[in-house]
Amino acid sequence: MRHSLSVVILLLFASTSEAQTARRSVALTFDDLPKAIDSGNVIETRHTTSEILAALKRHRAPAIGFVNERQLHVPGEMDARVAVLQQWVQAGFVLGNHTFSHPDLQTTPLSQYEDDVIHGEVITRRLMRNAGPYQLYFRHPFTHTGPTREVRTAFEEFLKTRGYKIAPFTIENSDYIFNKLYLDARKANDRPLLRRIRVAYLDHNDAVFGFIEGLSREMFGREIIQILLIHANDINADCMDEILKRMEARGYAFTTLDRALEDKAYETRDDFVGRMGPSWLHRWTVSLGLKMKLDQEPDPPKWVMEMFQKSLAPR
Numbered sequence: 001m002r003h004s005l006s007v008v009i010l011l012l013f014a015s016t017s018e019a020q021t022a023r024r025s026v027a028l029t030f031d032d033l034p035k036a037i038d039s040g041n042v043i044e045t046r047h048t049t050s051e052i053l054a055a056l057k058r059h060r061a062p063a064i065g066f067v068n069e070r071q072l073h074v075p076g077e078m079d080a081r082v083a084v085l086q087q088w089v090q091a092g093f094v095l096g097n098h099t100f101s102h103p104d105l106q107t108t109p110l111s112q113y114e115d116d117v118i119h120g121e122v123i124t125r126r127l128m129r130n131a132g133p134y135q136l137y138f139r140h141p142f143t144h145t146g147p148t149r150e151v152r153t154a155f156e157e158f159l160k161t162r163g164y165k166i167a168p169f170t171i172e173n174s175d176y177i178f179n180k181l182y183l184d185a186r187k188a189n190d191r192p193l194l195r196r197i198r199v200a201y202l203d204h205n206d207a208v209f210g211f212i213e214g215l216s217r218e219m220f221g222r223e224i225i226q227i228l229l230i231h232a233n234d235i236n237a238d239c240m241d242e243i244l245k246r247m248e249a250r251g252y253a254f255t256t257l258d259r260a261l262e263d264k265a266y267e268t269r270d271d272f273v274g275r276m277g278p279s280w281l282h283r284w285t286v287s288l289g290l291k292m293k294l295d296q297e298p299d300p301p302k303w304v305m306e307m308f309q310k311s312l313a314p315r
């Protein structure tokens with residue numbers, strides 16, 4: 001009896017000390033609010049939001065959500081859709097600008113793109129008005145930061161004059177690929193496939209975290225505060241609790257984007273210009289004179305990629 005009691009006490013100590021000494025830190029950022037791949041049914045959008053926010057609250061994880069205000073302009077649903085965004089603000093989270101209509105800076109004339117940014121902050125700024133002073137953040141759609149150095153510099157100047165900081169990211173987990181398959185499987189009511197996709201998604205998330213942690217140690221001799229880019233979508237609504245648990249199991253504590261950007265690593269110059277929108281860790285290799293290892297980043301499993309390609313093919 002005494003023996004088992006001491007084991008319990010030991011276990012208790014072990015678990016509290018682990019919680020107190022998180023070795024790693026990550027900021028969570030959600031794109032395409034109110035919802036990525038919106039079914040058009042605002043009740044579902046509200047449900048997705050509630051699930052994500054409930055999981056964040058359970059894990060005391062702060063977050064920032066990047067809004068596409070075009071999604072709010074649905075006839076007869078505008079109030080209900082604005083109320084969904086209001087849920088984020090009420091939960092104490094920050095809303096950022098992800099443009100009005102999600103254009104691609106790679107293919108959109110700069111003046112038109114800048115208009116879209118201005119158009120994209122009207123409701124969000126109003127919702128945040130009573131939330132106290134906060135840093136304005138901008139996240140580029142597709143994380144495309146400009147087709148040329150000139151466009152990039154001009155746009156960054158525009159952002160600065162409007163008070164925006166760019167929201168970088170270091171980790172993304174291809175959630176939009178898994179989400180597409182997840183929605184298809186749900187429509188087909190294929191429960192075994194839903195489970196399989198979910199497990200593959202969680203495992204892939206671990207794989208990209210492992211890769212980025214290693215890259216971070218290689219580049220900076222330590223693990224920097226990471227910034228995760230995911231979407232406000234169905235698979236994350238269903239998996240958020242598990243995703244956060246897995247991060248905690250890796251030793252992560254959750255922090256704000258403001259705090260993450262205080263990490264000196266984010267002062268590294270980003271000289272990347274290109275067609276892709278990779279992790280800032282990959283971008284920094286340009287100014288640090290290192291070899292880019294984008295091709296070594298883990299892909300989702302082959303069956304997932306094949307199923308995704310097939311799902312996009314015209315029928």
Ligand SMILES: [Zn+2]
Pocket residue numbers: 031032098102141142
């Ligand atoms: Zn987006």
